Amino acid sequence: MSEYAPLNPVQIESEIRKATTKIAQCIEPASEAYSQWQLAELEFKKVFAEYFVSESGSVEDRKQKAVLNSYDAATAARVAEAKYKRIVDYQRSYRDKLSALQSVQKSVNAAYQAAGHDG
Numbered sequence: 001m002s003e004y005a006p007l008n009p010v011q012i013e014s015e016i017r018k019a020t021t022k023i024a025q026c027i028e029p030a031s032e033a034y035s036q037w038q039l040a041e042l043e044f045k046k047v048f049a050e051y052f053v054s055e056s057g058s059v060e061d062r063k064q065k066a067v068l069n070s071y072d073a074a075t076a077a078r079v080a081e082a083k084y085k086r087i088v089d090y091q092r093s094y095r096d097k098l099s100a101l102q103s104v105q106k107s108v109n110a111a112y113q114a115a116g117h118d119g
């Protein structure tokens with residue numbers, strides 16, 4: 001929709017349909033990204049714990065060695081988390097757009113009805 005074009009109920013309904021389609025298209029990728037994030041987080045915790053218990057020295061030394069040795073797993077977990085959150089942000093933006101379109105739809109329908117049209 002153009003910013004300045006007059007709106008009619010058919011145009012708005014089309015935009016609502018597009019927004020709901022985009023929301024639906026985000027569901028499976030969000031679910032998959034969430035699963036990948038959780039698996040990456042578990043892998044990081046496993047790697048960290050394995051290094052922590054296998055190292056010798058003080059608790060702080062073992063912790064630092066575990067952090068250093070589990071860096072790749074930690075990075076993978078953070079990347080997976082970011083991917084999931086980005087998809088959820090897109091989904092949220094489409095829901096916000098849908099909400100705005102529904103508000104516009106009510107206003108346009110009211111204007112059409114006031115003018116004597118079934119909008």
